[in-house]
Amino acid sequence: METAIDSVITRKLIENTISFEEYTDLVQQLFKEDRTTNEDNRPDMLEYTKLNIHRTSKWIKRAKISEGLAQKLKNFPNRMIWLVITEGWCGDAAQSLPFIHKMAGLSDNIELKLILRDQYPEVMDEFLTNGSRSIPKLIALDSETLEVLGTWGPRPKEIQEVYMSERANPEIENKVASENLHLWYARNKGKAMQEEFMQLLDEWKKNEPKTGNR
Numbered sequence: 001m002e003t004a005i006d007s008v009i010t011r012k013l014i015e016n017t018i019s020f021e022e023y024t025d026l027v028q029q030l031f032k033e034d035r036t037t038n039e040d041n042r043p044d045m046l047e048y049t050k051l052n053i054h055r056t057s058k059w060i061k062r063a064k065i066s067e068g069l070a071q072k073l074k075n076f077p078n079r080m081i082w083l084v085i086t087e088g089w090c091g092d093a094a095q096s097l098p099f100i101h102k103m104a105g106l107s108d109n110i111e112l113k114l115i116l117r118d119q120y121p122e123v124m125d126e127f128l129t130n131g132s133r134s135i136p137k138l139i140a141l142d143s144e145t146l147e148v149l150g151t152w153g154p155r156p157k158e159i160q161e162v163y164m165s166e167r168a169n170p171e172i173e174n175k176v177a178s179e180n181l182h183l184w185y186a187r188n189k190g191k192a193m194q195e196e197f198m199q200l201l202d203e204w205k206k207n208e209p210k211t212g213n214r
Helices: 011-015 020-032 043-062 067-074 091-105 157-168 174-188 191-204
Strands: 080-086 110-116 137-142 148-152
Touching: 020 043, 020 091, 020 110, 043 091, 067 091, 067 191, 080 091, 091 110, 091 174, 091 191, 148 191, 157 174, 157 191, 174 191
Parallel strands: 080 110
Antiparallel strands: 080 137, 137 148
């Protein structure tokens, strides 16, 4: 029987998702029209979108998946959907999505599908982070049943703790906290994120019939 959290993700919703390539094309096309993905077209949001187009392009070219993770992805035995909630103006999404795209591309059993946060508030509200609509949020689903196997996001745990601590510190301006965050992404080059996915893939693997293996 479906739980309440599963029921917001339907087969119809999955059919209406977009691919990573469609998403990046959409963000770029809207930006050319001075628009953002959620139609918050203020100058600062457009500037964030411009920065994120650059960040995404950079990581598509430079992101490297570790040998160990690549092997684990290639050998992943179960069919999954990675449903990612995102928006074009989101800096964390621009830093993480290219890695998620490359990871999914290494497995024949993983489909990457994207939805925009503000088009699907009912989905976002089931996957909040400490009560907030933080993105990107990856929801790992069983391809057949759409059972929620687990989630990841909005950013690697290592920097999440630092960033939230800086945001809560009245002596640190939000702008400085954000600059520190993106400097960390540039220096870390996706390593912390990939270490988390090494563990998550084991957690998301559906148990086989009793074979003696754990």
